[in-house]
Amino acid sequence: MHLVDADKKYVWHPYTQMLDWTRWDNKVIVGAKGFYLIDSKGREYLDGIASMWCNVWGHSDNEILQSMSEQIRALPHSTLFGLASAPSITLAEKLLRLCKGMQKVFYSDNGSTAIEVAMKMAVQYWHNKGMRKKRYFISLENGYHGDTFGAMSLGYLPKFFRPYRHLLLKVYKAPSPRATDQTAAKDTNTDLAQVEKVVSKHKDSCAALIMESGAQIAGGGIIYKKDYQRRISEICKQYGLLFILDEIATGFGRLGNMVEYLAQRSRPDIVCLGKALTGGYSPLAVTLTTAEIYNAFLGSYTEAKHLSHGHTFTGHAVGCAAAITNLELFHKYNLIKRIRDNAVYLRRRLNELNSPIVANPRQKGLFAAFELQQNDKPITIMQKDEILQYFVMRESMKMGVILRPLGNTMVIIPPLAIPRRDLARIMDVQMSLVKRIEKI
Ligand SMILES: Cc1ncc(COP(=O)(O)O)c(C=O)c1O
The missing domain is CATH 3.90.1150.10 (Aspartate Aminotransferase, domain 1)
Structure with missing residues (x-):
């Protein structure tokens, strides 16, 4: 046929x-x-x-394909459950050098699962600290974060996800930045006041606010105005919410900056990256976080504070090899x-x-x-x-x-x-x- x-x-x-x-x-x-x-x-x-x-x-x-091919010959895949692998270590070190303020890398296979990991990290962070009421999320209207259930809940776009609505998690919505024209600065204060209202109202029951970094892409291509993201980052700090940035579509230069959250002068607690991470050659994504979050997961096994998450292909060696070379090429060229x-x-x-x-x-x-x-x-x-x-x-x-x-x-x-x-x-x-x- x-x-x-x-x-x-x-x-x-x-x-x-x-x-x-x-x-x-x-x-x-x-x-x-x-x-x-x-x-x-x-x-x-x-x-x-x-x-x-x-x-x-x-x-x-190109060089990425060569490094993937060398890696597949040396070691195609071994698990990160109970074992480490060389490319996942090298890549983590590289990413953390780029992504200032972040201290740990958790691997997954695609953007949506990187978001799921971020959600679990945020909720369990508060759980481990004994603040168990902080378990819901705030996200922006028009945001998109992926197609798995947690990600759909955060980025609920009715035209895509209406049939699954009854199964989605409780998420409070803050308005999307209204002007799609980045030069129209006059509405920023109104937009931020509305976000702050939602955050202050739900601060005791919410673990985190999540938004795309720099722009909402799938929800209509809305580019943030200057200082919008930085000020939401400050609002989250002020009200005791974790600030999660989804840089899956906008990281690695899409908006002209290698690390968009740094260019935006925002201070996330958790950052998700994927898509261009491997140059597009291998499914790999990461969830980065700070020492503050990571440390809340430390304890004895019997305390069950550790993160219960992992995939068969978490930190896949070939994907990590691709990403290492990809990042080197960004620099080289x-x-x-x-x-x-x-x-x-x-x-x-x-x-x-x-x-x-x-x-x-x-x-x-x-x-x-x-x-x-x-x-x-x-x-x-x-x-x-x-x-x-x-x-x-x-x-x-x-x-x-x-x-x-x-x-x-x-x-x-x-x-x-x-x-x-x-x-x-x-x-x-x-x-x-x-x-x-x-x-x-
Ligand atoms: C901002 C954003 N987050 C998450 C995702 C989901 O990534 P993936 O398709 O790799 O699951 C996407 C995909 O387009 C995205 O644009």
């Missing part, structure tokens, strides 16, 4: 209406060349979504400078998207977003009842670029080391799609 047909027959895809999928001319990716993916018919597509926001260096042979240079270009191209249907263009680092709307209403449906998101996905593929908007929010989230000519191509395709949608 041809691969495309076999896929339709056997595979269930994430976030996909499979009835629709089976009608598509689907592509099966079988290889790659640089920043391009190659399908089973030999067609090439620029990876304009960084393979769901995690790819850094493209997909071809001065990637943050390259990202910042490309960010200037991205901003200029975004400003050139001069169209009556483009609203609220915004950008930070190698992240940009804008809404498509008409008469102040979101454009969500194209002709013949086709959803805008799928129209864009299909038509951009025809032009050789992979794009994936979030509803009517067009996003630009390319691989972090993307060459200028490929970034230009993504913007050309965005521009040409906008012009087409204008006419429909």
Whole structure:
């Protein structure tokens, strides 16, 4: 059977209406060349979504693949339950050198589980200190933290998670930062006053407040205004809540800073990282925390203060080897400078998207977003009842670029080391799609 047909027959895809999928001319990716993916018919597509926001260096042979291959020959995987492994130690040391204020690394396999670990750490921290009433969470509206149950509870987006709502944990919501335009500073105080109100009301029953670091990405591409994150960090300290930052989508240069929480001058107690950690080559995520939190878990086994969490592949040696080399390459190629240079270009191209249907263009680092709307209403449906998101996905593929908007929010989230000519191509395709949608 041809691969495309076999896929339709056997595979269930994430976030996909499979009835629709089976009608598509689907592509099966079988290889790659640089920043391009190659399908089973030999067609090439620029990876304009960084393979769901995690790819850094493209997909071809490079130093990361070599170190993974050396690691797999030396030791493919051994557990961190009761044993240590060399790459997990080296990587932890590297991460802690970068992430000032953090003193311990806990490993998991993906962003959602890094969030689950953060939740368990926060709740058990208070439990171990005898403050057992502090067991709920506060999170921001429009935040997204992953698809496991704890993560869905924190980042409850009704359009994704409504069927599971009755099973979700109790989470108090603080408002999302309202302005999506980062230059509109005037509302910051109102936004913060509302967050503070929720925090002060629930401080005795809440373990922590969690938010994305620097920007809310999946919930609509909302870039925080200056000082917003720093001041929430201070509010948490003032009211005795732990401050958890989800830097899974925004860490490692996405917003132009290697460590976003440091650039934001915020002081988290727990930080989650994933996605670009391995350059996008291996599923690995981490939950970092301070000595203060870690020390509350120390005691004799009989006290049961230790963290009851672990996965089969916690701290996978090949993933750790990939991440070590990835971080070395950031340094070797001065990637943050390259990202910042490309960010200037991205901003200029975004400003050139001069169209009556483009609203609220915004950008930070190698992240940009804008809404498509008409008469102040979101454009969500194209002709013949086709959803805008799928129209864009299909038509951009025809032009050789992979794009994936979030509803009517067009996003630009390319691989972090993307060459200028490929970034230009993504913007050309965005521009040409906008012009087409204008006419429909
Ligand atoms: C901010 C944020 N947190 C958590 C996650 C979940 O990560 P994963 O998909 O690796 O489980 C994502 C994924 O997009 C994310 O954007």
